[in-house]
Amino acid sequence: MDHSTNQSAPTSKLDFLQKIYLSAGQISWQMWAIGLILVSGTVGFTATSMLLKLPKSPQCVRIFWPIASASMRIYCAQMEAEQGTVDSYLRAINLVEALPEDHPLRKEINRNVEEWAVAILDMAEEEFQKGKLEAAIKTARRIPDYVQVYQVVEERIEKWRSVWREGEDIFAQVEKELRESNWNLAFREAVKLLSLSNKYWASTKYDETVKQIQLAQEDSSQLDSAYQILRRGGLDNWLKAIADAEKIPQTSYAHQEAQKLIASAKEKIVDYVDELIDDRRWDTLSDVVNRLPDSLPLQEEISDWKIFASAGMDAQTGTTDSLQVAITAVQEIKADRPLHQKAQDLIGRWKLEIEDVAHLQEARNLATGGSIDDLNAAIASAELIPSNNPRYQEARQEIGQWTNTIQLTEDQPILDQARDLARGGDVSELRQAINQAQLIGPNRALSGEAQEDIQRWRASIQRQEDQPILDQANSLGNVGEYDAAIQAAQRINRGRVLYTEAQTKIDQWRKETRAQRDLQEAYLIAQGKTPQALVSAISVVRKIPSSTDVSSQGQQALNRWSYQLLSMAQDMANRSLLLQAIDLAKMIPGDSAAYSSAQAQLEIWKKLLQPPSPPSIHPSPSSEVNPLMETNYAEPRSN
Structure with missing residues (x-):
């Protein structure tokens, strides 16, 4: 309420009466009566206005409103409005709206009602700016429909909803770009939130969106590193990639991609375990299974793999009893288990092994004698194991070891005799040693050692034969007879031990000749x-x-x-x-x-x-020196 206008009203009216008195020179008794009425009315209005400014009184809560005076209603309405809440503004409006339309203070009352209604709408606007759309709408619609401000309530609500829909559309587009890992496009969409006429979308929601983009980028970067680790291969890298992918929360836009990575790592682990089972690497399988995380969706497979590892280690013992224990353990894997077929394959394999374990054990018992006859008998027994038996490769390994022992026993004396012959070191003895060592045929246990000795003895023979030739060529080269030196060195043929050295000398002598x-x-x-x-x-x-x-x-x-x-x-x-x-x-x-x-x-x-410089106005005298005469070069004396 504008009290300044009301308080100045008596002064304005007295000034008007004074002007009349000065112009007319006298005032009739009618004019005096009119003046007294105006003055008294003004004083009354001023008193009412001052009453509205009285401090809050506890009387308002004890008043019986049906018989309350107008001044009391106005006073208590003002007290309510000063609380500054939606409910207090509405109570203030209700108090003064009970007064008749022809009340002398209706104009002032209406002005206050409109101000309180605007205050309610402003508070609704604040709620909207804070992101409380529905609360803002509810607050705005509490404004009574008979006040003038109510005419813009629906318009304001529609504006709020339009801004809100625009913010939701922008955020939906941001989410779409994030799901497709288009970080730059997502940020470009997020920037559009800053232009919305709503603090919640332009600040709080924008900050949240930018943070989401940054987190998505970080998660994506972490996932890229996990993929690089996954591609390196190996159990350690697969488990590390899974651990990194599991760190990405479900709320992350990279979560779905992280799950794909985990599934890919899971497939690689399954393939690796299958290879371990096929290769019967049971100890490694046991270590792998114990390292797998509980979060990996392979619990049934892991349970079966543990049975395989334990049974496989029993089967490795190689006895009939241990193989039977392995079979019994694997038979616990029923038909509804994911690795039932793999279990049946192992059972069939171990049953075949049982059939020929006796042959292999008999061969091993024969080989313990250690003589050549014992070893040949062991080989004959092991060769009874057919190629389709799982123990076939093991039998072949045993046969190879026993054959190697026989060959060592037969050939070691031959090689020892050849080495004894070569100790003299002359050409004749070395040739005899070579002939002796050549008695050891190819693909024998000592054929490699024999060939190394033969090559060394042949090199010694060649060096003894060719060194005098090379020494003669060096002597000729040292005195400058390069052509003769070249001819002498060329007598050392390709493939001889001194051939490379001779060719190096020949190249040097040819270079001297050209020089x-x-x-x-x-x-x-x-x-x-x-x-x-x-x-x-x-x-x-x-x-x-x-x-x-x-x-x-x-x-x-x-x-x-x-x-x-x-x-x-x-x-x-x-x-x-x-x-x-x-x-x-x-x-x-x-x-x-x-x-x-x-x-x-x-x-x-x-x-x-170079062209001469232009002459100066005041040339200074100087003697001219011929540069060609300054330096005298003499040809150095020839040595």
């Missing part, structure tokens, strides 16, 4: 003493390898001819043939002693070719 030929050719070319001849000679001598004996002579020749080229270039420069001098100096190689001098001279000649 000498190149040096002589360079000397002949340089005799022309022209720039072109010297350049050609330098080109030839630079081909001489530094590892050859004549490389030092070649370097000396290169330095000497390079200085001669530099001297020729200087002569050309002195005859004002600077371009020709520069071209010639550029041909001096970088590995020659004259190179640095040539480069310095090139800089001087290039500067002389």
